[in-house]
Amino acid sequence: MSDFETSEEFIKSLLRKFALLNAISHGGKPDKGAVIGRILAERADLRNQSKKISLFAAEVVGEISLIPLNQQKETLEKESPDFLAQELDRRREISRRDAERGTTLPPLPGAIQGKVVTRFPPEPNGFMHIGHAKAAILGSSYARKYDGKFLMRFDDTNPAAEKKEFYTAFLEAFSWLKIKPDLVRNASDDMEKFYALAEKMIRESTAFICTCPQELMREMRGKGEPCLHRLHTVDQNLELWSKMQRGEIEKNEATLRFVGDMKSLNTTMRDPVLFRIVDQAHPIQGSKYRIWPTYDFDGAVEDSLDGVTHAMRSKEYELRDELYHAVLKALKMREPEIVEFSRLALQNTTVSKRNLKKLILEGKVEGWDDPRLPTIAGLRRRGFVPEAIQEFILSMGLSKVESLPTWDLLESFNRKILDPMAKRYFFVADPVQMFVQGAPILDLRLRYHPEEKYGERVVRTNGDFLLPESDVKSMNVGTIIRLIEAYNVRILEKREGKILASYIGNEKLEVAQKVQWVSQSEKTALRVKIPGPLLLGEEFNPGSMKIVSGFAESAVREIPLGDIVQFVRFGFCRMDEVGTAILAHK
Numbered sequence: 001m002s003d004f005e006t007s008e009e010f011i012k013s014l015l016r017k018f019a020l021l022n023a024i025s026h027g028g029k030p031d032k033g034a035v036i037g038r039i040l041a042e043r044a045d046l047r048n049q050s051k052k053i054s055l056f057a058a059e060v061v062g063e064i065s066l067i068p069l070n071q072q073k074e075t076l077e078k079e080s081p082d083f084l085a086q087e088l089d090r091r092r093e094i095s096r097r098d099a100e101r102g103t104t105l106p107p108l109p110g111a112i113q114g115k116v117v118t119r120f121p122p123e124p125n126g127f128m129h130i131g132h133a134k135a136a137i138l139g140s141s142y143a144r145k146y147d148g149k150f151l152m153r154f155d156d157t158n159p160a161a162e163k164k165e166f167y168t169a170f171l172e173a174f175s176w177l178k179i180k181p182d183l184v185r186n187a188s189d190d191m192e193k194f195y196a197l198a199e200k201m202i203r204e205s206t207a208f209i210c211t212c213p214q215e216l217m218r219e220m221r222g223k224g225e226p227c228l229h230r231l232h233t234v235d236q237n238l239e240l241w242s243k244m245q246r247g248e249i250e251k252n253e254a255t256l257r258f259v260g261d262m263k264s265l266n267t268t269m270r271d272p273v274l275f276r277i278v279d280q281a282h283p284i285q286g287s288k289y290r291i292w293p294t295y296d297f298d299g300a301v302e303d304s305l306d307g308v309t310h311a312m313r314s315k316e317y318e319l320r321d322e323l324y325h326a327v328l329k330a331l332k333m334r335e336p337e338i339v340e341f342s343r344l345a346l347q348n349t350t351v352s353k354r355n356l357k358k359l360i361l362e363g364k365v366e367g368w369d370d371p372r373l374p375t376i377a378g379l380r381r382r383g384f385v386p387e388a389i390q391e392f393i394l395s396m397g398l399s400k401v402e403s404l405p406t407w408d409l410l411e412s413f414n415r416k417i418l419d420p421m422a423k424r425y426f427f428v429a430d431p432v433q434m435f436v437q438g439a440p441i442l443d444l445r446l447r448y449h450p451e452e453k454y455g456e457r458v459v460r461t462n463g464d465f466l467l468p469e470s471d472v473k474s475m476n477v478g479t480i481i482r483l484i485e486a487y488n489v490r491i492l493e494k495r496e497g498k499i500l501a502s503y504i505g506n507e508k509l510e511v512a513q514k515v516q517w518v519s520q521s522e523k524t525a526l527r528v529k530i531p532g533p534l535l536l537g538e539e540f541n542p543g544s545m546k547i548v549s550g551f552a553e554s555a556v557r558e559i560p561l562g563d564i565v566q567f568v569r570f571g572f573c574r575m576d577e578v579g580t581a582i583l584a585h586k
């Protein structure tokens, strides 16, 4: 760094440029904090000069505020023409990227460029699904939009439901979705902090130990009547709390409850439980702790401790927002802004963890990655690409309207991405044999895609073909059909499930029905799983997974497992295992 770059003169000129720029977009009054933030964000090399920058900022911002609004832009154009041009390019690039993502996210209330912190707090008690993906993608996109930070925090404070494999599954889904958190951490690492805060609440009488049986507690909360335990002294509460810690009180025999408002119309506020005893071992912490916070407590506290500025929650938590703020107020902790969005699921399937677990347990689906499921693992296995899921979710943005989109909508995003890049192959389902009299032996050079760069393969035909039964049905004797990419034939005979035809050249005929084929001499057996609606109404649909058998051209054997291709006139399929593909969609 040259001496000039750290000189007072240089720093002031830099401040002046950014302050003018900021003033222009803020009605003539530059925001000092934003100007400093922007400089430090853009110029990592000047971060060790931040003191100097702050020192001069007030003076420079003051000078700029004195320039009338209509002259500020002129001044900037005159003083730093390149800078203004670059800035306009930068903004165009940002909006181009926004447009590329199919949406422009609406601004977050009170968001400051470079200062936004968002998070995604899943509980590792199942696999990540499309509803989680919405929360994660919105959180990470907003952090990107504001050059802020995005955290992933496992909300793992219920050992009864959580498992190691689910942490891993979430991380895998994240990396596949190309979501990159700035930090991944676990709420369970903060147990000591939670206990300290719980004790603080006890000492300040904002929480009390209740030893009501569960049933009674539920009943009283329903009626809006406080229980006697609210009258415990601080000492009595502390004594009970340590008995809970020491294991002298059984599970369900004591909880730490918030001093809320038993008369509140929002039942969430009626002295809710903040800590309870869970005796199962925790997947990470083992048996070190037995009193665990509820999400109402640790969710709020962790957001505050993590520096989260905008806590995005789906609308189902609406009633709990009041409690979120009340807990932080009681603890005199910083309160993040809650931003709501609507829950996302897909039609004819389920995101309910309870239902998913049941379907898996009963063997009705193949596992968490069953292609009928809206889990990320299921969508991936079916042949959806991460970009399609991203665009699908961002297209809905922050809309609060409850949405239950059809699979078609997600499919349309996927198709738009796959169509220009998926290689095309021939596959024939439920094959019927056709022999063509007088057919030449040909080595057809077929492109994998209309775009030349995807290359070609050679397919030998000798007049012995397989055609899809669905096409054969509509063929009558005398019909002329075109074998796609090959030639025309006339049907001579249909008998015993076989067809006899004659070769009639390869001119393009308007009338010809186009038919997919596979050459008998170069075929490979393939089954395709066709996932359909998992549920009909609330009920499991026993016909939700169809399997068709057929033959594909032999080049299909070379497709790496996991790749997604298009079977012409059949659909986009992902190669799932040797000899088996899954239909993503038409």
Ligand SMILES: [Zn+2]
Pocket (backbone or CB within 6 Å): 209, 210, 211, 212, 227, 228, 229, 230
């Ligand atoms: Zn009680």
